[in-house]
Amino acid sequence: MNDVSDAFMISKILLVEDNESNRDMLSRRLVRRGFEVVTAADGESAIRIIREAKPDLVLMDMSLPGINGWDATRIIKSSSETSAIPVVALTAHAMTSDREEAFAAGCNGFETKPIEMDKLLATIDGLLARKRGPNADA
Numbered sequence: 016m017n018d019v020s021d022a023f024m025i026s027k028i029l030l031v032e033d034n035e036s037n038r039d040m041l042s043r044r045l046v047r048r049g050f051e052v053v054t055a056a057d058g059e060s061a062i063r064i065i066r067e068a069k070p071d072l073v074l075m076d077m078s079l080p081g082i083n084g085w086d087a088t089r090i091i092k093s094s095s096e097t098s099a100i101p102v103v104a105l106t107a108h109a110m111t112s113d114r115e116e117a118f119a120a121g122c123n124g125f126e127t128k129p130i131e132m133d134k135l136l137a138t139i140d141g142l143l144a145r146k147r148g149p150n151a152d153a
């Protein structure tokens with residue numbers, strides 16, 4: 016019984032993105048794919064929402080007003096309460112240094128904009144499966 020309900024548990028994603036149209040579009044696409052989506056438009060509210068809503072995964076725009084995505088990720092990863100939540104960096108820069116910087120800040124995945132939905136969904140699925148543990152699909 017528990018196995019069945021676990022398998023159908025809806026994953027909650029926090030989407031952090033300051034650009035309203037990008038945020039709305041990506042949010043709608045994720046909802047259509049069956050995710051519960053909460054959103055934040057800046058690093059401060061992202062950190063607050065992560066502590067309060069405990070999302071299963073965070074999609075983090077790196078370029079944000081105030082606390083940027085790198086610093087927000089460092090803060091999330093430095094707290095034992097939130098450090099296990101996977102963070103996927105979203106950035107318009109595809110340079111190797113950006114990727115390295117995102118992973119150095121604690122990001123668990125990295126996607127460049129414009130977002131390729133299939134690629135992003137594969138990254139999300141991989142990180143959620145890893146988080147659920149090796150026997151999740153058994």
Ligand code: MN
Pocket residue numbers: 032033034076077078079
């Ligand atoms: Mn931005």
